[in-house]
Amino acid sequence: MLLLLLLLLHHQQAYKCDVTVKVKEGDDAILPCSLSTRENIVQKLYDWRKDGQKEVFLYDGGLHYNNGRTGQDQQFRGRVSHFPDQLQFGNASIVIRNTTMTDSGNYTCDFPRLQPKRLIFHIELIVGAAPALWTKILKVTEDGVVLQCEVRGASPKPDVKWQDGDGNVLRAEEPQVSERGGLYYVSLLTTVTKTSTNLFHCVSTQKDIGHRTKEEIYVPGKKMGFKLRVMHLSVVGFVFGVVVVCSVSVSEVCVEQRMRTGWCDLCLHVLNSVESYFEMTGSSCCVLSLDNISVCLMWSGL
Numbered sequence: 346m347l348l349l350l351l352l353l354l355h356h357q358q359a360y361k362c363d364v365t366v367k368v369k370e371g372d373d374a375i376l377p378c379s380l381s382t383r384e385n386i387v388q389k390l391y392d393w394r395k396d397g398q399k400e401v402f403l404y405d406g407g408l409h410y411n412n413g414r415t416g417q418d419q420q421f422r423g424r425v426s427h428f429p430d431q432l433q434f435g436n437a438s439i440v441i442r443n444t445t446m447t448d449s450g451n452y453t454c455d456f457p458r459l460q461p462k463r464l465i466f467h468i469e470l471i472v473g474a475a476p477a478l479w480t481k482i483l484k485v486t487e488d489g490v491v492l493q494c495e496v497r498g499a500s501p502k503p504d505v506k507w508q509d510g511d512g513n514v515l516r517a518e519e520p521q522v523s524e525r526g527g528l529y530y531v532s533l534l535t536t537v538t539k540t541s542t543n544l545f546h547c548v549s550t551q552k553d554i555g556h557r558t559k560e561e562i563y564v565p566g567k568k569m570g571f572k573l574r575v576m577h578l579s580v581v582g583f584v585f586g587v588v589v590v591c592s593v594s595v596s597e598v599c600v601e602q603r604m605r606t607g608w609c610d611l612c613l614h615v616l617n618s619v620e621s622y623f624e625m626t627g628s629s630c631c632v633l634s635l636d637n638i639s640v641c642l643m644w645s646g647l
C-alpha cells in the first residue's frame with residue numbers, strides 16, 4: 346500500500362509544472378516548458394503535442410519542423426518556433442503565433458528519452474475571443490434615456506458594465522446573456538439622466554485573458570428631457586371663493602429631467618421660467634396648490 350502511494354507520488358512528479366496560458370485571439374502564446382535541472386538540451390529530443398495527438402513541434406538534436414523535418418500538423422505549420430538560445434538552459438518553450446480559438450487545448454511537452462526518467466509537462470492554452478461592442482440610445486422614457494450595450498462574440502464570458510464619464514459604475518438591468526458556438530453575446534441596458542458631460546461608456550472585461558474593450562456614447566442634451574403625457578386631467582380649485590375648473594384632454598410636454606419631482610414642481614417651474622416651456626406641445630393645464638387653495642392655469646398654443 347505504501348509502495349503504491351510512493352509510486353503514485355513519483356508518477357505525479359513527472360507531471361509537475363501544470364500551467365495555464367491565456368491569450369486573446371490573434372496574440373502570440375508562449376507555452377513554457379523548462380527542465381528544473383537547467384541541463385543543456387541542444388542535443389536532446391523533445392516533442393510538443395496538442396490534445397495527445399496533433400504534432401505541434403518536434404525538436405531532435407537540432408533538427409525540427411522549421412528546418413526540414415516533416416510531420417507537423419497542418420494547423421501549426423509556419424506558426425510555431427522554439428527559442429534556440431534558450432536550449433542550453435534546458436528551456437524547451439515554444440511560441441505559437443497569431444493564435445485562434447482552435448488552438449485552445451491541452452498541450453504536452455515530452456522528453457521521451459530523458460535520463461534518469463522520461464518527463465512530460467502539461468500546459469493548457471486558452472485562447473479567448475475579444476468581442477465587438479456596440480452602444481446605442483434605445484429609447485427615451487420618463488425616467489431618462491435608456492442606453493443599450495451589445496457585446497458580441499466574447500470568450501471567455503465577459504463582465505459588462507455601464508459607466509458614466511467619471512468612470513463610476515451605473516446601475517443597470519440584469520444582463521441578457523446567450524451563448525453560441527462557445528462565444529458569448531451580452532446585452533446590457535441602463536437608464537441615464539443628465540450629467541456634466543452626457544458621456545457614458547460601456548466596458549467589457551475578460552479578466553482571464555486580460556482584455557478590456559470600451560465604447561463611448563454621447564447623449565445629446567435635448568434627449569435628456571422626457572415626454573410627459575397628461576390625460577384627461579380635471580382640477581377643481583378655489584380662488585377667493587370662486588370655483589375654477591380646468592380640464593385638459595391630452596397634452597405632451599417636454600421637460601428637463603431634473604424638473605420632475607411632481608405635478609406642482611413641474612408647474613412651479615413653468616411659472617418661474619416660461620422660456621423653458623416653449624418645448625411644450627399642445628395645451629396644458631398647470632395646477633398650483635397653496636395650502637387649501639388650488640389654482641389651475643391653462644395654456645394653449647403657446
Ligand SMILES: *[C@@H]1O[C@H](CO)[C@@H](O)[C@H](O)[C@H]1NC(C)=O
Nearest residue numbers: 375377379428431436437438
Ligand atoms: C524560456 O524561454 C522563454 C522565451 O525566451 C522565456 O519567456 C522563459 O522565461 C524561459 N523560461 C525560463 C525558465 O527561463
Ligand SMILES: *[C@@H]1O[C@H](CO)[C@@H](O)[C@H](O)[C@H]1NC(C)=O
Nearest residue numbers: 370371372442443444445446
Ligand atoms: C492571423 O490569422 C488570421 C486568421 O486565422 C488571418 O486572417 C490573419 O491574416 C493572421 N495575421 C497574421 C499577422 O498573420
Ligand SMILES: *[C@@H]1O[C@H](CO)[C@@H](O)[C@H](O)[C@H]1NC(C)=O
Nearest residue numbers: 396448449450451452469470
Ligand atoms: C484540458 O484538460 C483539463 C483537465 O483535464 C480539462 O478540464 C479541459 O477541458 C481540457 N481542455 C481542453 C480544451 O480540452
